[in-house]
Amino acid sequence: MQQEISRRERKKLKTKKTISEMSLKLFYKKGLNETTVAEIMEEADLGTGTFYNYFESKEAILKYCLAERVANAQQTLEDIYTSGANATKKISQMLQVVGKTYEENQPLIGLYMNFYRNSENVDRKAPHGLRFKEILSSIILEGQANNELRRDIPPSIINEMFSGILQSTMGSNLELPFMENINHKLSLLLEGVIKK
Incomplete structure (x- = not known):
């Protein structure tokens, strides 16, 4: 009996993954608002009613897909x-x-941000929560305790500086590859701008 439940759960996960992958494919091609549930389910080769067994809306797919990727990174x-x-x-x-x-x-992320920027009555809570800042704060405190990082600067300021690197890179219009941009900013923060 336990194996039957496990098989059923695997099938449900596979169906959910199929729906989310086909949805993203269509969202990228046509846009979130222009894509219908019927089109998603036709692409997934499933009945339209099946959609609501897995997701309450197209927007829920965005949140699910982003949360899944954030969980892997986390x-x-x-x-x-x-x-x-x-x-x-x-x-x-x-x-x-x-x-x-x-x-x-x-x-x-662009689809997610665009939807939440243009929607009034939605739960704007990000799928990743505050864990990144919690981990970063803990590492900063550890670095200060071990005399690796300056103690005369409040941890919240150091946290904000590192978080700012990500935010400024995400909003950057420079003609630099994304990771190269981050690495330059990280180097400036850790080593300074003055040549020694």
Whole structure:
């Protein structure tokens, strides 16, 4: 009986994945508002009514897909946090992971941000919550305790500086590859702008 439940759950997960993948394909091609549930389910080769067994709306698919990608990145961040590396190395690795996740998922993030920017009555809570800042804060405190990072600067300011690297890169109009942009900014923050 346990194996039957497991098989059923696997099938349900596979169906949900199919629906979400076909949805994204159509969203990228036609746009969220222009894509209908019927088109999604035709592309997924499933009955239209099946859609609502898995998602309450097209918008819920965006949130699900983004949350899934964030969860994968978050596990990597947790691994970095518990590693034996020093604080500077951990922070650098974190920015690399978050930056790479953003870069690889820009079309999805663009759809997500566009929908939530243009919608009034939606839950605007981001799917990733505050975990990135929590981990970053813990690493900063660890770095200060180990005398790796300056103690005369409040941890919240250091956290804001590192978070600012990501935000400024995400909004950058420079003709630089995304990760190169992050790496230059990280180098400036860690090593300074003055040539020694």
